[in-house]
Amino acid sequence: MTTSIPAQALENMAATYGTPVYVYHAEKIKEQFARLQNAFNKETTTFFYAAKALTNINILRYINHIGCNVDCSSVNEVQLALHAGFEPHRVLYTSNNISFEEIITAKELGVHINIDSLSNLKKFGERFGHSYPVGVRIRPNIMAGGNLKISTGHEDSKFGVPLEQVQEIIDLIKTTNLHIKTLHIHTGSEIKDVAVFAKGLNVLFEIVQEFSEVEVIDLGGGFKVPYKPNEAGTDIEELGRSVNMAFAQYNQTHNRQLKAWFEPGKFLVSEAGYFITKVNVLKENATRNFAGVDTGLNHLIRPMFYGAYHEIINLTNGDAPHKKYNVVGNICETDNFAEDRSLPEVREGDLLVFKNAGAYCFEMASNYNSRYKPAEVLWLNNQAQLIRKRDDMDDLLRNQVTAQF
């Protein structure tokens, strides 16, 4: 089952809203959520959409509408989630290296909190004792994820409390009466191998014996989605079977009722996104054909930042014979989207669409070169709705204060 937006609809949206423009396919998000729900035991598994992937308030509202919970990475995301209509008990805040004041704010908002340092755990215990259950993020010392920038569980990683310091958490429970409800890990993004999740789970099953009040094992996000044609993502159905079985066995053997939480970002929204751009300029030289589009790394940084691959479609000349192109942006430094990419012949004015543009694309966009951030459009029930206006000059000047001289 693959849900996608028809080419003509994408072309119409480019005509209506201009380019570059991000388009998100609501039903694809719903389909991905259904896949998760079907793969995992509903009684014991809860999903929290990692909002950081895409925080347009309408996407958050839609995630709420389809019944998925939300995971936040800043107190501002928590506020956005509440604004989008999530009740506090359906909001999780997985923080890292934040101030204690921010943790207090999250507590006052009544959401679930995962704390990732001994320092903040100690302050929390001393201040609130047993009155407010929290989670603790463990660094399981597992290397995983698509590249080092998005690997978060290894021995050199800044995230969480290192496994070798677990005894110190146990000591804090004794000295401050801290109420630890959740053990959390997130080892990275784009983890294809189901065995990595099983390994992380085993690490937590080992130590959870020491935490009698823990009710939840939170395995974070990181499911890989396909980016290239015919590429495989994480086998969600297999992962579901393995996690379901591991929890059932553990709970039975140890007479506990541990629940599983996950925080998928890319899995829910990556493939729902399309970034439509227009070719401004073609340049040919001895070694390369350049197709210069009306956007750059300011709007889609993943290829330059992570070496990420985004499939590109020539929307308006798809049947033409293929040639190789460097698809490049209009920013004042090298901003390749693709090198030596075989595409149906590209003409000036053609529309090129980047796929997998739902997760960490608009969300990581900036106004570099004083370009406007693109518009965002939701495609739902075969209809387009504008969900963010393209920036204008007022947005570039907003918050700037005129100095006297």
Ligand code: LLP
């Ligand atoms: N939970 C926590 C605690 C996280 O830090 C993240 C992602 C997730 C869940 C969701 O991971 P996902 O399911 O989306 O892989 N900007 C990078 C990805 C950074 C991920 C950061 N944390 C990219 O564009 O590839």
